[in-house]
Amino acid sequence: MKYFEQVGDVMRFGRYEVTRDEIIEYARQFDPQPFHLDEEAAKASMFGGLIASGWHTGAMFIRMVVEHMTPVHATTGAMGFDDLKWLKPVRPGDVLSVESEIREKIESRSRPDRGTVKIESRISNQRGEVVMSLVSLVIYLRR
Amino acid sequence: MKYFEQVGDVMRFGRYEVTRDEIIEYARQFDPQPFHLDEEAAKASMFGGLIASGWHTGAMFIRMVVEHMTPVHATTGAMGFDDLKWLKPVRPGDVLSVESEIREKIESRSRPDRGTVKIESRISNQRGEVVMSLVSLVIYLRR
Numbered sequence: 380m381k382y383f384e385q386v387g388d389v390m391r392f393g394r395y396e397v398t399r400d401e402i403i404e405y406a407r408q409f410d411p412q413p414f415h416l417d418e419e420a421a422k423a424s425m426f427g428g429l430i431a432s433g434w435h436t437g438a439m440f441i442r443m444v445v446e447h448m449t450p451v452h453a454t455t456g457a458m459g460f461d462d463l464k465w466l467k468p469v470r471p472g473d474v475l476s477v478e479s480e481i482r483e484k485i486e487s488r489s490r491p492d493r494g495t496v497k498i499e500s501r502i503s504n505q506r507g508e509v510v511m512s513l514v515s516l517v518i519y520l521r522r
Numbered sequence: 523m524k525y526f527e528q529v530g531d532v533m534r535f536g537r538y539e540v541t542r543d544e545i546i547e548y549a550r551q552f553d554p555q556p557f558h559l560d561e562e563a564a565k566a567s568m569f570g571g572l573i574a575s576g577w578h579t580g581a582m583f584i585r586m587v588v589e590h591m592t593p594v595h596a597t598t599g600a601m602g603f604d605d606l607k608w609l610k611p612v613r614p615g616d617v618l619s620v621e622s623e624i625r626e627k628i629e630s631r632s633r634p635d636r637g638t639v640k641i642e643s644r645i646s647n648q649r650g651e652v653v654m655s656l657v658s659l660v661i662y663l664r665r
Binding site for chain 1: 551554577582585588592598600605608
């Protein structure tokens with residue numbers, strides 16, 4: 380189990396294959412804009428082809444976190460996040476992975492058994508380009 | 523069409539009925555944690571019952587934005603977010619809506635035809651409780 384760990388610790392994890400069908404399915408349900416929904420319309424857009432909804436990329440990120448991080452980390456969950464940036468389009472065929480770094484630890488005054496950790500995560504594609512970054516505020520239990 | 527508008531402007535929009543089946547479907551695909559997936563496990567958790575993934579609440583928010591805001595706003599999309607907070611659990615039967623307020627306008631030095639607007643959005647349930655808030659950075663065209 381990993382507890383309230385050291386600032387500077389870096390974790391690399393996850394592998395998410397992005398498919399055309401999943402991009403379109405997510406867009407139909409939650410973000411029905413032409414460049415997420417339809418290949419022809421997307422070609423004519425500023426993106427030059429189908430791209431995933433930014434919130435879909437966030438969903439892929441949380442899937443990788445829940446699969447690889449949550450089972451081995453003594454956390455009670457995230458309170459929110461800061462500074463989310465969509466940096467590059469995510470397209471069918473991309474393979475995403477995550478690099479997370481502990482940036483800051485804040486001890487709780489009222490609850491000595493826990494603390495808040497600021498974790499900066501960068502989601503990259505198979506070319507090493509960062510497509511999204513964000514800073515999560517996560518509550519950790521202390522050893 | 524709404525362009526690069528006034529600081530202080532408030533827009534209220536959207537109506538999203540949260541269902542048990544959609545909470546579980548989203549969780550299976552993207553956030554498979556017991557309190558999002560299974561009613562019995564959720565009852566035994568700190569949440570006392572099934573709750574939506576925070577990223578699912580974000581997806582409901584973007585659905586309301588795309589339905590009600592995007593068609594009538596001269597925007598080329600969001601660059602990212604700041605200060606997202608999950609404040610209250612979202613449960614089956616909740617009905618969500620959005621209140622968005624223009625907090626700041628930043629003119630572009632390099633592109634006189636556009637600007638960035640910081641929009642604070644609060645997503646509330648049918649009891650008027652804010653369940654999630656965030657600040658979007660959105661690029662707007664100028665008149």
